[in-house]
Amino acid sequence: MPIPVSYSVRNLWARKYTTALTAGGMALVVFVFTAVMMLDAGLKHTLVSTGHPDNILVTRRSSGTEIQSGVARAQAAIIESQPEIAIGPGGARMASKEVVVLITQPKRGTGVPTNVTVRGVGTHGLAIRPQVRVISGRMFRPDSAEITVGRSIAERFDGTGIGEQLRFGGRHWTVVGVFDAGGSAFDSEVWGDGEQMIQAFRRTAFSSVAARLADPSQFDALKRRLESDPRLTLDVKRERTFYEEQSQVMSNFISYLGLTLSVIFSIGAMIGAMITMYAAVATRTSEIGALRALGFRRRSILVAFLAEALFLGLTGWVVGLVFASTMQLVQISTMNWQSFSELAFRFTLTLEIVGKSLVFALVMGLSGGFLPAVRAARLKIVDALRAA
Amino acid sequence: MQFLKLVLRNALRHRLRTALTLLGLVVAILSFGLLQTVVDAWYAGAAGAAPTRLVTRNAVSLVFPLPLSYRDQIRAVDGVRAVSHATWFAGIYQDPKNFFPQFAIEPRTYFAMYPEYLITPQEFTAFLRDRKGAVIGRKLANTYHLGIGDTLPLRGTIYPGAWEFTVRAVYDGIDAKTDTSQMFFHWEYFNETMKTRSRSRADQVGVYLVDVTDIDRVAEVSRAIDAMFKNSLAETLTETERAFQIGFVKQTEALVIAIRIVSYVVIVIILAVMANTMAMTARERLSEYATLKVLGFSPVYIAALIVGESVAIAVIGAGIGIAATFPVSDWFAAKVGTLFPVFKVSGETVALQILCAIGVGIIAAAVPGRRAATVKIVEGLRAIG
Numbered sequence: 001m002p003i004p005v006s007y008s009v010r011n012l013w014a015r016k017y018t019t020a021l022t023a024g025g026m027a028l029v030v031f032v033f034t035a036v037m038m039l040d041a042g043l044k045h046t047l048v049s050t051g052h053p054d055n056i057l058v059t060r061r062s063s064g065t066e067i068q069s070g071v072a073r074a075q076a077a078i079i080e081s082q083p084e085i086a087i088g089p090g091g092a093r094m095a096s097k098e099v100v101v102l103i104t105q106p107k108r109g110t111g112v113p114t115n116v117t118v119r120g121v122g123t124h125g126l127a128i129r130p131q132v133r134v135i136s137g138r139m140f141r142p143d144s145a146e147i148t149v150g151r152s153i154a155e156r157f158d159g160t161g162i163g164e165q166l167r168f169g170g171r172h173w174t175v176v177g178v179f180d181a182g183g184s185a186f187d188s189e190v191w192g193d194g195e196q197m198i199q200a201f202r203r204t205a206f207s208s209v210a211a212r213l214a215d216p217s218q219f220d221a222l223k224r225r226l227e228s229d230p231r232l233t234l235d236v237k238r239e240r241t242f243y244e245e246q247s248q249v250m251s252n253f254i255s256y257l258g259l260t261l262s263v264i265f266s267i268g269a270m271i272g273a274m275i276t277m278y279a280a281v282a283t284r285t286s287e288i289g290a291l292r293a294l295g296f297r298r299r300s301i302l303v304a305f306l307a308e309a310l311f312l313g314l315t316g317w318v319v320g321l322v323f324a325s326t327m328q329l330v331q332i333s334t335m336n337w338q339s340f341s342e343l344a345f346r347f348t349l350t351l352e353i354v355g356k357s358l359v360f361a362l363v364m365g366l367s368g369g370f371l372p373a374v375r376a377a378r379l380k381i382v383d384a385l386r387a388a
Numbered sequence: 389m390q391f392l393k394l395v396l397r398n399a400l401r402h403r404l405r406t407a408l409t410l411l412g413l414v415v416a417i418l419s420f421g422l423l424q425t426v427v428d429a430w431y432a433g434a435a436g437a438a439p440t441r442l443v444t445r446n447a448v449s450l451v452f453p454l455p456l457s458y459r460d461q462i463r464a465v466d467g468v469r470a471v472s473h474a475t476w477f478a479g480i481y482q483d484p485k486n487f488f489p490q491f492a493i494e495p496r497t498y499f500a501m502y503p504e505y506l507i508t509p510q511e512f513t514a515f516l517r518d519r520k521g522a523v524i525g526r527k528l529a530n531t532y533h534l535g536i537g538d539t540l541p542l543r544g545t546i547y548p549g550a551w552e553f554t555v556r557a558v559y560d561g562i563d564a565k566t567d568t569s570q571m572f573f574h575w576e577y578f579n580e581t582m583k584t585r586s587r588s589r590a591d592q593v594g595v596y597l598v599d600v601t602d603i604d605r606v607a608e609v610s611r612a613i614d615a616m617f618k619n620s621l622a623e624t625l626t627e628t629e630r631a632f633q634i635g636f637v638k639q640t641e642a643l644v645i646a647i648r649i650v651s652y653v654v655i656v657i658i659l660a661v662m663a664n665t666m667a668m669t670a671r672e673r674l675s676e677y678a679t680l681k682v683l684g685f686s687p688v689y690i691a692a693l694i695v696g697e698s699v700a701i702a703v704i705g706a707g708i709g710i711a712a713t714f715p716v717s718d719w720f721a722a723k724v725g726t727l728f729p730v731f732k733v734s735g736e737t738v739a740l741q742i743l744c745a746i747g748v749g750i751i752a753a754a755v756p757g758r759r760a761a762t763v764k765i766v767e768g769l770r771a772i773g
Contacts, residue, residue: 018664025660028653039646060548067451068478068546102449104625112638115449168448170621201452202621204588233548257647264419265654271412272661275405279668332646335639340451342639 003291003300008308011280012315019312022276026316026364027323029265034324034357035347036258039332040251042348047247050184051240054086054216055128058209058226061233065246065339066100067117070205073097075232079209084222086214088124095211096122099197102341103168103190105157116153117189117341118168120197128212132186137162137177140192147192148177152344156333166190169200185243188333188344210239249338266364269316273368277309281376288376289384302377309369310362317361324357325349395696402669406701409665413705413748414712416658417741421713422720423651424737430637430644432730436565437629440603441501442610444596445632447623450476453592454622465612467605468598472497475575475594479542479551481532488528488726490542490571491594492578495523501599504562511536511557519577521556525568529558531725540571547578549585567729598626655744662752666698670756677760678768687761694757695750702749703742710741 012019051057058079059069071079079085080095088094099120104113119125123142126132140146149160159165165172173192181187198206213219223236237245281288288301324347333344399406444462446452453475463471477490495516499505507515507523514536515521522540534540540553553573561568575593582590600609610626617624627635637644670677677690713733721731 017667021660021664021667025657025664028657028660032650032653062480062543062545062548064480064484064545102451104447104449112641113635114639261419261650261654264415265657267415268412268654268657268661271408271415272657272664275408275661275665275668278404278408332642334642335636337640 001296001300003296003304005307008304009311011284011308012311015280018276018279019315022272023312023315023319025272026269026313026361027319029262029269029364030317030320030357030361031323032265033258033262033360034321034349034353035327036254036261037353037356038324038327038347038349040254040258041350041353042332042345043250043254043343044244044247045348046183046343046345047185047243048240049131049182050186051238051243052129052131052212053238053240054213055239056211056213056219056222056236057239057242058211058234058236059207059242061235063235066098066208067102067339067341069100069207071097071207071209071234072205075234076206076209078229078231079211079226079234082222082226084213084215084218086212088127088212092124093211094124094128095209096125096128097194097206098122098125098208098210099194099201099203100207101169101197101201103166105159105166108156108158111158114157115335115341116157117339118147118197119186119189119191120194121191122194124212125191125194125210128210129181129186131182131184132179133181134177135180137175139179140176142193143195144193145171145173145196146176147173147190148179149175150187150189150191151178151180152187152331152333153190154178156342156344160190169197171200183346185246185343188342246336246338250336253337262360266360269364270368273309273312273365274372276312277305277369277372278375280308281305281372285379285384285387288379289381289387292379292381293385298377302373305373305376306366306369309365309373311365312369313361313363313365316364317358320361321354321357391692391696395693395700398669398693399697399701405665405668409662409701410705410708412658412661413702413745414709416654417706417709417745418712418716419654420651420744421710421733421737421741422717423647423654424740425713425717425731425733426728427644427647427651428734428737429728429731430640431634432565432728433567434630434633434637436504436567436730437633439628439630440600440606441629442598442600442606442613442626443629443632444598444613444624444626445594447614447625450594452622453589453594454596454624456591456593458596458617458622458624459593461616462596462598462613465609465616467601467609467612469601470497470501470599472501472597473575473593473595474498474597475578475592477542477547477578478545479547480545481540481542486532486726488569488571490573492575493572494575495572498572498597501597504566505559506562507557507559515556518554518556519574520553522553522571522573523557523559524555524571526558526560527568527729528571528726529555531569547582547585547589551581564732565730569726569729597629655748659748659752662698662702662748663755665701666694666753666756669697670694670760674760674763674768677763678765681765681768691757691761694760695753698753699746699749702745702752706742706745709745710738713738713741
């Protein structure tokens with residue numbers, strides 16, 4: 001015969017101040033734990049959604065990022081002419097030879113000079129990236145000194161309003177529109193015409209080539225052929241894989257930091273729960289004796305106190321999660337250490353994170369309440385009744 | 389004395405609870421100290437910068453190099469004592485995880501400008517004699533177990549291909565603030581290799597380092613340099629080394645701010661635990677406090693008893709936590725290797741730890757202390773813990 005659950009809940013309710021403090025401590029831990037996971041998820045989501053599953057991205061071997069890569073014109077032509085590349089409208093191959101450089105722009109408000117990615121795209125650069133949509137103004141005209149800026153750039157940087165001009169590569173470039181790339185890394189980029197940029201920056205080589213595959217399953221064959229071609233020293237990756245790799249360093253850092261913090265903080269919260277539960281056991285010794293005398297088993301007592309600790313954890317989880325979910329409104333922008341450029345991403349809450357934080361909170365409650373519950377269950381009836 | 393004895397005796401009445409609270413405090417103070425140290429490490433590059441050194445870089449951004457011809461033009465600017473240059477190499481040693489800064493430099497001018505890097509004359513001569521030689525920092529040598537004469541292979545990312553260097557010298561820092569996780573090698577060798585591999589990318593350097601004769605002329609000299617290259621193919625941007633380093637930190641500001649906030653969150657968590665402990669303690673002893681009042685002790689004295697107990701626990705916990713910060717941070721520094729070149733617990737961090745502990749002690753006891761001081765004697769005597 002178990003003790004009713006309401007017994008555990010009411011006991012928590014009876015000591016509101018203590019319960020609030022303990023659950024509050026737990027809520028903070030849950031908040032930190034969840035927020036860190038949300039940050040990591042947001043970063044990954046942003047970078048993964050940047051790559052299109054049917055696209056490939058070709059960079060120079062072992063360059064790691066587009067900024068450090070170089071693909072000569074002759075090499076780009078070879079890539080473009082591969083049979084696996086899709087044929088677009090007008091019979092041209094759907095490939096975009098791109099120039100990717102960093103420029104320094106002051107951030108709006110703070111004036112902090114920040115590295116911004118500028119991407120010169122080829123003729124099919126827009127066609128192979130369907131997630132990019134113009135939200136105000138228009139797209140840049142090919143072969144002109146016009147640029148279109150990503151949404152995060154328009155929000156965060158000086159001189160990026162429509163009609164304003166940016167100066168880089170020894171020329172002025174007029175902003176003619178703002179595009180939205182569906183929360184991907186392109187939102188933190190400035191786009192213009194590839195051929196114009198290669199001239200302006202006096203380069204002889206493109207940075208990378210992005211292309212659409214006619215049949216995504218042909219990727220491995222194409223990769224083998226290109227990477228074994230003696231004329232090329234290039235890496236061929238699925239666009240999605242490439243961008244996923246761009247998140248590794250930051251993601252590792254965030255995860256390690258988050259894990260370390262959560263472990264340390266949860267120790268604090270568990271101690272709080274333990275103190276509370278030990279006190280609960282100590283003040284209710286005679287009560288426990290009475291329950292045992294009525295015929296409740298040791299196991300029932302153990303379960304009742306464990307339930308109390310679980311409810312503490314549950315309360316902490318609910319409060320912590322409510323606060324963490326408000327973080328979804330926050331957009332964070334920082335330098336991605338791998339590409340050295342500005343990247344804006346949001347705290348993203350997923351069902352998986354909700355589940356993980358629930359488990360985390362319950363484990364915290366359980367581990368805090370376990371020892372006190374055992375002590376309660378092991379009390380001898382006679383001693384317990386004698387305690388005043 | 390009597391008061392202190394009473395406070396400590398009281399703290400030891402509930403051994404288990406006090407021990408748990410102490411443990412929580414130790415963990416909180418320790419993690420607060422570590423987080424603050426991480427933030428400090430972030431700014432370490434800027435802290436170690438000399439005020440009279442300027443960095444001249446390409447105005448568009450760091451990814452664009454500057455022509456070699458600028459060196460002599462900059463040297464001719466009035467107020468410039470010396471010019472050197474450094475090129476960021478970004479090679480990979482064995483695995484991309486093993487990050488450490490590598491620079492192609494002009495040895496004589498560079499090390500003359502950076503007296504904080506200490507190299508023995510014999511080793512320096514050996515480095516000058518070997519075109520493929522490299523100088524590495526003590527921390528780097530210890531992390532990857534590299535010694536004089538060892539081969540150090542790098543895989544180029546910006547400058548493709550395989551590169552091989554031989555360690556000829558190991559430098560030490562003049563103090564704990566100096567970054568000893570870097571590697572330097574001959575720009576001459578680097579440039580000749582580039583000439584054979586990629587002609588168009590030779591005769592260029594990453595940034596120029598300019599030493600100014602006196603600190604009052606820093607702004608003037610930096611303006612003069614930038615004016616000289618206005619409207620050229622490679623316009624420059626010259627700023628102090630500190631501003632240059634802080635520029636990097638600024639860009640990752642969001643993370644630094646997050647870490648700072650989190651370090652205070654841990655203090656708030658422990659505050660909740662501590663307040664809980666003190667609330668229970670005061671609740672259990674309400675009848676005792678009433679008894680003390682009957683005997684004529686003032687409410688202030690009773691409140692002081694509770695605050696005293698709380699602060700005593702906090703200070704003891706902080707003491708242990710601070711003592712533990714040093715070995716733990718050393719262990720952490722060894723673990724992250726060259727990611728944080730300088731990882732040292734500062735005096736400021738320790739001061740903050742002490743302040744936080746005392747603050748927690750006082751705030752945690754505020755509510756229970758007030759309650760005990762203002763309790764009516766009759767009620768207090770009636771109360772059951």
